[in-house]
Amino acid sequence: MLTLHHLRIGRSIFTVWLLEEVGCEYQLKEYLRNPETMRAQDDLKAVHPLGKSPVIEDDDLMLTESGTITAYVLDKYDSEHRFHPRRDDLKTWARYHQWVTYAEGSVFAPLLLKMLTLRSTDHPVITPFSDAEIALHFTHITNQLGDKDYILGDTLSGADFGMAYMVSMAERLGQLEPYPSLQAYLDRCRARPAFIQAINKAVE
């Protein structure tokens, strides 16, 4: 059975959501943050040397990186292709995969910068840089979403797990107010039974 190493509260709740949507069996191992630094502690480092979450284990496979975990879980458990396109249509797959990797590869860094400056103090270069990059990316995501329900259409796909995390991070950092359609998108994701089930299992 697949095991998810889950650091409360953070990124990996969106992997719990993925597993709930897919409906596969899994075991949840929970870890707590250091209450002072709010960072992961040594128990997670004993699982994987980076000491970050999510990490999944499946027999002899240990896997990090949210986008890769999404790809692996969907390849293994979404055999009906409800959440990811078939790979034999390479262009459709590439367009989909671009949105899976865009979240971690491009949107995350400016949000991290914003989080670090909000926790402490502004910086003459970093603060305007992160403001401009957040505006660029969240405008781009807004345009992609348009009046669709989810990032790639009117049904949920693998691209939504990473993107909804980025939108939730922007909300937590007070950056979402200019993007009401993204707030509605996040609320739509949160209202899904699988998301509610994930919160019940992994947060409450």
Place this chain on the structure above:
Amino acid sequence: MLTLHHLRIGRSIFTVWLLEEVGCEYQLKEYLRNPETMRAQDDLKAVHPLGKSPVIEDDDLMLTESGTITAYVLDKYDSEHRFHPRRDDLKTWARYHQWVTYAEGSVFAPLLLKMLTLRSTDHPVITPFSDAEIALHFTHITNQLGDKDYILGDTLSGADFGMAYMVSMAERLGQLEPYPSLQAYLDRCRARPAFIQAINKAVE
């Protein structure tokens, strides 16, 4: 024919290298940075709204995100699987893909933080954060490399294009001195005929 939109000088030189290794035909469209801000200019925004590079076009497909571009190019042109594993062995593929996405998804952000503080001034939280994260990731990459020639073994793979870029970025930021095996790895990548050809075509 595939077109690569290439911003001089930056990330996309590693996509030129990928295309040279694969040996496919491609067209290179070059863009210059604003000499004052060192950032991309509006001509690249006319190609794609994010105004970043690399971007590839292949008939009606427009694709961003380095890791996805690597996956697409190898799926389409590396039919002999010289540089990427077959997908029917899902665990091997996932382990490989994890290293493709790790570069952009985890290693890049701390290097970006370091670049921004080096260009301007230190920050009481961001500077120690980026120092610790760079040490964490570059130790992890060093351990993964071990005494192999490339990240996943003694032959080049799709995981090396992104990773070599991260190592080159660390070199440029003066962060590579504690990691002599990574310097040797970068030098090994740069000595490959396809890398030299990429530099000749896209930099000189």
